[in-house]
Amino acid sequence: MKKAFPAEFVYQLFSLLIAFILVHALYVTLIRPQADAFLQQEALNMQDNPDYVQQRSFYVVVKDYEQESCFVLMLWALAILGYKGRAVYRQQKLLERDLLKLPENLPIGPEDTRDLAGRVQSLPEAERESLLPRALLTAVERFAATRNVQDVSTAARAVCDSEGDRLESELSIIRYIAWAIPSVGFIGTVRGIGNALGQAHRAVEGDITGVTASLGVAFNSTFIALVISIVLMFFIHQLQLMQERLVLDSEQYVDRWMIRRLKV
Numbered sequence: 001m002k003k004a005f006p007a008e009f010v011y012q013l014f015s016l017l018i019a020f021i022l023v024h025a026l027y028v029t030l031i032r033p034q035a036d037a038f039l040q041q042e043a044l045n046m047q048d049n050p051d052y053v054q055q056r057s058f059y060v061v062v063k064d065y066e067q068e069s070c071f072v073l074m075l076w077a078l079a080i081l082g083y084k085g086r087a088v089y090r091q092q093k094l095l096e097r098d099l100l101k102l103p104e105n106l107p108i109g110p111e112d113t114r115d116l117a118g119r120v121q122s123l124p125e126a127e128r129e130s131l132l133p134r135a136l137l138t139a140v141e142r143f144a145a146t147r148n149v150q151d152v153s154t155a156a157r158a159v160c161d162s163e164g165d166r167l168e169s170e171l172s173i174i175r176y177i178a179w180a181i182p183s184v185g186f187i188g189t190v191r192g193i194g195n196a197l198g199q200a201h202r203a204v205e206g207d208i209t210g211v212t213a214s215l216g217v218a219f220n221s222t223f224i225a226l227v228i229s230i231v232l233m234f235f236i237h238q239l240q241l242m243q244e245r246l247v248l249d250s251e252q253y254v255d256r257w258m259i260r261r262l263k264v
Contacts, residue, residue, distance in 0.1 A: 011083055019075035027068050035063035066188030066221040070181050074228045077177040081235050088242045091130045095249050099136060100257060107263040113144035132250045135159045139254055149262050156254045164247040178232050185225020192218025
């Protein structure tokens with residue numbers, strides 16, 4: 001587990017950098033030029049026709065810096081979710097294998113523990129660090145030491161519970177991003193309302209263009225941030241469900257294929 005942390009940390013840093021580069025490049029080359037061109041065309045249409053109803057554009061809705069920041073955070077969170085989801089999926093594949101390699105219904109006695117421990121330890125290092133092999137190895141070693149089935153069950157359950165707590169704690173960075181996105185949207189709301197209030201004197205004189213543009217920034221940033229947050233929370237809950245299933249299925253695997261077959 002200690003070796004996986006630096007790699008994951010570097011992955012998170014590079015994924016944030018790549019997300020920023022991709023989103024910023026898209027904004028510079030496409031979104032902001034399209035939004036400026038659309039606003040200019042709408043201004044010309046309103047000058048030519050006083051009764052013209054101004055249209056809305058997706059580029060205008062997402063053109064501000066708060067929306068750009070929200071998309072960067074969204075891509076960063078999705079990259080982390082993909083990394084963790086892939087790790088959980090690889091561990092789930094181990095549940096489909098017979099790691100103990102014993103005939104079905106064959107009792108397991110204390111004299112078999114050394115052989116079983118060797119089979120689990122012979123797995124590749126990446127697989128050996130997964131939850132299921134660690135739970136099996138803990139159960140085998142506890143049975144060899146105590147020859148008590150209840151102690152074996154308690155030890156295996158403790159490994160699964162600690163893994164569940166660890167997986168839950170590792171979701172904190174993703175939950176922080178999911179919280180930060182609406183906060184960035186509210187920052188855009190405050191900025192837009194502040195700009196609108198700063199141009200109130202112009203609205204009194206009859207020019208409400210600046211006020212409406214500033215209010216558009218306020219509402220658009222909140223709208224985009226909330227939509228992104230809803231989508232992101234869905235994927236977070238899906239990952240959490242995968243992790244919980246992994247812990248429960250691993251506990252059932254140890255109980256079915258080992259604990260029930262132990263004979264003192």
